[in-house]
Amino acid sequence: MIKSMTGFGKSILQLPTKKITIEVKSLNSKNLDLNARIPSQYREKELEMRRTIAKTLERGKVDFSLYVEVTADENSTRINQEIVTDYIKQLNAIHPSSNTLELMKMAVKMPDALKTVRAEVDITEFEAIKKGLSEALQGIESYRTDEGKALEKDLTIRIDNIASLLEKVIEIDHERIEVVKDRLRKAVSELKEQVDENRFEQELVYYLEKFDITEEKVRLANHIEYFMTTLNTKDSNGKKLGFITQEIGREINTIGSKSNHAPMQQLVVQMKDELEKIKEQLLNIL
Template sequence: MIQSMTGFGKSLIQIPNKKITVELKSLNSKNFDLNARIPSQYREKELDLRNIISNSLGRGKVDLSIYVEYTGEQTSTNVNTEVVKNYMDQLRGLVNASEIELLKMAIKMPDSLKTERDEIDDEEFKDIEKAVKEALKDINSFRNDEGKALEKDLKLRITNIQNLLEEVIKIDPDRVDAVRERLRKGIAEIKEQADENRFEQEIVYYIEKFDITEEKVRLDNHLDYFQKTLNAKDSNGRKLAFISQEIGREINTIGSKSNYAPMQQLVVQMKDELEKIKEQILNVL
């Protein structure tokens, strides 16, 4: 079963004096790329959180956000009283204003507020780890649901290509007859001017050059392999991308060899389905 790289997960924990909210968002990416927006007191644990998230999500561009809301009397930010008083003294000499107005101006100046760096204890970090793992469960559930939708669409596209391939196989005898008819007309025009042996060699080369038997077989095998990979237990977007490249190679070769308008029209439709497949695969884990 395939899994999408797009997802969202959220978890909330309540600890003494704090409410901590963890949010995870992920988008498609070739590798694991984490952008962490977390309070400064948790920075020392960022590597541990990165490893937990990487092991769970595998690939993707991931945004981790941790929000802390103080629910008790405790606060991490305090007024820097001496600095504010100094600003007010300086401002008195510059403007004619009330104490309240001076205070409003001073409190906006640099260093008027100071943030005390809280030390994170082991128990608190365990609670944060638990919240991150809960958010990971949430985001993985989201990814699985998205993966089911992707799988359904990919199977539809592959089935469409298989049906178009059957049409190609069906009209191939007509294509061969059309090529032979063109050859016959060409022969009638230049028969008297050409060396017979040389001419026969050119005909054999021409027919072999436009034969698509191998391409039809290989394309059918690639389509079957794609289906099996979709139904595999593990999600493997890179493998599906590689198979889709091989599918595209065979479709392009059939198109270049067909030399027959009805078949080329089918090839165009196959290419259109394949492009949609490639777009979807970009989001497969």
């Protein structure tokens, strides 16, 4: 079973004083590239959340976002009373005034008049966030699995097409050899020179060995079978499938270079076309 690296998961938590939205999105990447956007108050828990995401998703370009919307009276900004009082005294000393309200308006605009109280992350709240993150990851995993099924179906069709084209290559291989032999005999006859038939046959055998594709046909068939076996394993093996695809491409290229026969080269071109489509799909497999 294979999985796509593309996916999206979302979870919404409604807590007593705030609404928290968790989103996880992933695209294809060679390794895990995790980008996290979370409020500063949860920074101390970022590493733990990153580990949870990495363990579940393994690979891909991942964007993790945590949004907080305060739904009740909760204000983390406080007036620094001592500093504001001191500002009022200083302002009153510079210009004595009985209008304390005006002095206060000026004082609260001065540096450090307001301070932000950084609250510790509540244990109960973070447990809820972890549960929400787990739900979002389950959503993205479900998305990846569904996408993987579609990719698996397409890959199966493509590799079956290559297998069918290989069968056609095997069918015309004998004909190809005969065509090459006839071409060589015709070329020799046109020389209008007396040729030692025994020597000619020896040279012909040596020449034809260069065009023999028996090993390539066997190896290609084995690689195709290995590809299908790996495709049907329980784990998603995108990288392994990529390595097998490289070997398949190597055998197809060798058959093409040795064929020296137009009908076979046409089959090779079709196999290459199917293989390129497989490579494109593999880029998105976990």
